[in-house]
Amino acid sequence: MSFISNTIVAFSMSADAFAISVNKDITLHRPKIKHAFKIGLIFGGIETLTPIIGWGLGMMANKSIAFIDHWLAFTILSLIGGKMIYETFHDELITSKRSHKFWLLILTALGTSIDALAIGATLTLLNVNIWMMAGMIGIATFIMVTIGIMTGHYLGTKTGKATEFLGEVCLIAIGAKILIEHLTL
Numbered sequence: 001m002s003f004i005s006n007t008i009v010a011f012s013m014s015a016d017a018f019a020i021s022v023n024k025d026i027t028l029h030r031p032k033i034k035h036a037f038k039i040g041l042i043f044g045g046i047e048t049l050t051p052i053i054g055w056g057l058g059m060m061a062n063k064s065i066a067f068i069d070h071w072l073a074f075t076i077l078s079l080i081g082g083k084m085i086y087e088t089f090h091d092e093l094i095t096s097k098r099s100h101k102f103w104l105l106i107l108t109a110l111g112t113s114i115d116a117l118a119i120g121a122t123l124t125l126l127n128v129n130i131w132m133m134a135g136m137i138g139i140a141t142f143i144m145v146t147i148g149i150m151t152g153h154y155l156g157t158k159t160g161k162a163t164e165f166l167g168e169v170c171l172i173a174i175g176a177k178i179l180i181e182h183l184t185l
Contacts, residue, residue, distance in 0.1 A: 005177070006133055010140035013051075013119060017043045017112045017141050021148030031149050039105060040146035046109040047116055048138030054120025055130040061121075074179035076122045080115045081172035085165060 021039065116137060123130055 006128070006136055007140075009119065009133070010136035011144070013047065013113075013116050013137045014141035014144040016115070017047065017109070018144035018148045020108060020112055021145040021152060031152070033150065036146045036149035039149050040142040042102075042105050043109045043112070043145040044138040044142030046106070047113045047141035048134050050110075050113040050116040051120030051123065051134045051137055052130055054117035054122075055124055055134075056120075057117075058121030058124035071179065072122070072125060074175040076118055076175070078172050078175045080118055081169065081175070083115075085169070 021043070119137075120130065120134070123133060
């Protein structure tokens, strides 16, 4: 995958965390940057670790599925993107609580990073540098969550959903690109 594809994946993976952070702080009039950095670090750290864990699990199964890897990458990315699109418009994943307790933040970050675990497993099929990719995902998530916290009051829930939707469509598009590239070789 190219640097541009890696960057798109990284920011796509952070879209749901961004939407959560925007919606979480919509009631804050003037959030503090220290507060935003702390939450960004929690989300970014977890989002960095989960693709590495998924990659490790994927490496254990990689040799037995090499002949259909492009189809698996396309299917997994499409299912994750499709599931996230469905959740964007149908599920209320954002709680009405505005609490920022440490364990609640950890659980929320884990909830938004489950898809990164699956992406990590998919990346074994693409021979991607997992350390670079995980770092990019973590940095993108840190940036997006920090921005979401700082601007949540101003952006509102509509922008959060639109951004989340765009990230999910990008995941499906990258899956289609991988499939097309492998089928045309």
